[in-house]
Amino acid sequence: MRRPVLATASPTTGIARTLRALLIPSLALLAALLAGAVVMILSGDDPMAAYGGLFKGAFGDGKGWARTIRKTIPFVLTGLSVALAFKVSLFNIGASGQFVMGSVFAVAVGINFEGLPVYVHLPLALIAGIAGGLLWGAIPGILKVYTGAHEVIVTIMLNYVASLLGGWTVYAGGTQGQTPGPLWDRTAGAISETPDVLHSAQIPWLFGPPYRVHYGVFLALAAAILVWWLIFKTPLGFEMRTVGHNMRAARYAGIRVNFTIILTMALAGGLAGLAGAIETLGLNHKFAPEFGGAVGFDGITVALLGQTHPIGVLLAAFMFGALDGGAATMQFESGVPADIIQIIQALVLAFVAAPLIIRLIFRLRPQSQEDAGSAVSTSWGGT
Amino acid sequence: MKASRPVKLLVFLTALALLLAACPAPMPATDSGSGAAGTAGDMAGEFKVGLVTDVGRVNDRSFNQSAWEGVVAAAEALGLAEDDIKYIETQDAKDYADNMQQFIDAGYNVIVSVGFALGDATTAAAQENPDVFFIGVDQFQGEAMSNLAGLIFNEDHSGYLAGVLAGSLSRTGTIAAVLGTDLVPPVVAFNEGYIAGAKSVNADINVISTYHPGEISQAFVDPEWGAATAKQALDQGADVIFGAGGITGNGALQEIATADGAGETVFCIGVDTDQWNTVPAAQPCLVSSAMKLITPGVVELVTMASDGEFPGGNYFGDADLAPFHDFDDMIAQELKDLLEETKAGLIDGSIDTGYGN
Incomplete structure (x- = not known):
């Protein structure tokens, strides 16, 4: 018997290449869902009912679609953040902290400046959010270039700093006279949170409650297109990719490697910061420590599942949005704990990060020389 | 070749499944209610x-x-x-x-x-x-709505009972409380009640109360701090310690459970639920817990909703001490009587904890 057509198709045509790029992620997702089903069977649950509920929750009706889209938006942006850094062989583990900084900066503008018109206030708050993330992303870039500190370590550490800094800005103070944080809502009593963002800085609803989908969805789409254009259609993007492929060669060729690294990390941070700003201005309408940056870590999985390509990231983010959007309905319908979704998402990461497992399971041919170099593999080598 | 493919897949998935099963598999606590599948459209029940x-x-x-x-x-x-x-x-x-x-x-x-x-x-x-x-x-309900009941508790009452117990058990004249953050009013209420209760049986008692200094997201999940603070209190001569603050408080309880004289000269008191059951590691020192009786409160409110007598606004659940379990023989009958009297006094208002005045 011959092998499936996909694996042997000529790599020269665009469609075949696209299909092949989709192959590993799709199979990884499939394998993760199958493994999730096995876990459910072992714990005495019915996977068909669970996945039925999941699908119904994600796409069953208008509210389901709304949940899925609402969950997809931040995944797109944090996924793009990680993917953009990957293109330069930088591993941005800091999307979580950048997300928090974006939220804090955006809310700081959003709760102040009463009386500004929407078309000034909202862009200002969004730009503030981008700036917060940009700053938080630039720090590891600068440290890498000037001190050699690895961006993985620095971004992980900055996640903690951002989380605590974010908590401090909204700290409610204590009964023993501690000073409250600068953004704390004075009417919130003992609760540590900011006041609501002023109406003029809220992203308007595309579909209002109970759907609660806001115009941020277009910002996320625009960001994906912009990142695609930057990477593949601009000289800067060419330089980024060159640095990502071979830093030394890039330096020989006269590319400003240091500048490219700092800029890329800053832009990656800006994307995650925009994610925080959009979540804050569009959905939460305030910042509190519990609106943390967990979605920043999922951005890593989304970027890998999307093969670090902006279009792939869109698709991967949508898949993750659907998984999260349907989780509660799954538990409601089938009684399967929503934690299973996190197991599936973690397995997706395991499978896309180790494509060899997928190739082994589904008996795919080894990849051709052309695309063998994974975006991730060079990260630890280059400085 | 042809046959091996599905076999290999099966073997891999089985191996993976076994691996995953080795980790604690997610299991619903109670199967009742959420076990059955696809019942959204089921109209059997009138009341859900x-x-x-x-x-x-x-x-x-x-x-x-x-x-x-x-x-x-x-x-x-x-x-x-x-x-x-x-x-x-x-x-x-x-x-x-x-x-x-x-x-x-x-x-x-x-x-x-x-x-x-x-x-x-x-x-x-x-x-x-x-x-x-x-x-x-x-x-807590600021403005009462007829279809929303806030089930809240007089934490100062159960704190007061814990204080009476602690003040009576203490031989050194020093007791302590290891607390979650003072950012959360119920924690403060527990502590104020505890102090007042202890002073009611021993006016000269020395109470070392320590709140977690961190932000809300850490204050209840820092068992190391709880343990270190409990250790410090023991070093300062405290012989009864009240741990009130989620996992942070549990850290204190577990520290005391391993201290010299645990259960003989040194005791601990838990919080919220009967921690004899929820933190078995604390059993060597755990005489009781200052409880919020959430379960009966929920039962009462659900029943009232079904009877059409739903009370909007704030609904106060009972506060009480948990059973003494293995320490039951050690607690003198007079102390048990005193606790019963105190409880009755708190309910009828003849005893004032001083919290919120």
């Missing part, structure tokens, strides 16, 4: 009760679990079918409203939302759905 947890599991041995046990008990008392009660475990603080909406859309009559953090979302849902009864556990 749903519960939305705070971020975390329904079997958290704390608030979520106590509230769910209340729903289960109420369902039994009212003769509801298993499919008429369900829970959704919240995964993300942004999902509170969505999760409640699932129950509203499915035509549930009562929705229990567990925890202070769900307060805003619960109020909004109650305003939008006047025909649905909402029970907000630990949610």
